Amino acid sequence: MKIISGSWKTVLFLAAVTIPGCVAVVEDRPRREVVVVDSDRHGPPPWAPAHGWRRKHETFHYYPVVQVYYFPANRTYYWLEAGQWQVGVRLPSRYVIQEHKMVAVDLDDEPHKHHHKIKTQYPPDYFERGKGKGRGRS
Template sequence: MKTFPKLLVIITLFLLFITPQDLFSQGPPPWAPAHGYRAKTKHIYFPDQNFYFDLEKRVYLYLNNGSWSISASIPSVFGTINLNTARKVELEIGGHTPYQYNEQHKITYKKSKKVKKEKKGKGPKH
C-alpha cells in the first residue's frame, strides 16, 4: 500500500506540469485596460465601430442585421481593426447587456472627428 501514495503524488505532479498555463490565467485580452481598472471595468466599448467586449464572459457583443449578437471571437466585420490602437471606453455597467444603453453610448462617445488645422501663413510675398 505504500506505492499508492507515491503514485498519487507522481500523478498530481505530472498533471500540474502538463496543464497549460493559460488555464489558470484567464485574464482579459492584451488590449484590455491595465490591472488597476479591471476590478471596476465590466465592458469595453468601441465607439468608432459600435460594439462591446464583455470582460467577464470574454465575448464580443455587436449589432447584426438589427439585433445584438454574441461571438467568442471578433466578428469578421471588425476583423481588420487593430484592437490595440482602436479607441476604447471602459464601462462599469453591471450585467451582461451593455447594449441596452447603446443609444446613449453612441451620443456620449461619438466618433471622433479630426479637425484639420490650417497653418497660419504670412501671406504672399510682393
C-alpha cells in the same frame, strides 16, 4: 422576588444576597436579531462609483468606430447585426478592432440596454475629432 434567568445571573444574585452590604444590579437587555442576506451580487451597490471589484469585473471596452462592446471578464463580444444584438467569443471577420481606439465604460451585464446613450456620448468619429487645425493656427 424576581427570578433571574441564566447561570451567571443566578451566581451573581446569590452572591449579592449572601454578602452583607452588597447590591447586585442585573440588566436584562432585549436580544437583537442579526439577519444575514445571502446575495449573488458582489461589490458595491449599482449606484456607487466604480472602484475595486466592479472596476475590474463590470467594465466593458467599447469601440466606437465599429460600435462593438468587449467584456474582458468573460472574454465576450457584443455587436449589432441586422437589428439584433449578437454575443460571442469571436467577432465576424468584417469587424476590425483597433485596440488603441477603445473607451472603457462601466455597465451592467447587458450593454445593449445602454447603447443609445453610449453611442451618443462616443460617436463613431469620437477619436477623429480635433485632429484638424485648431484656432489660431495656419
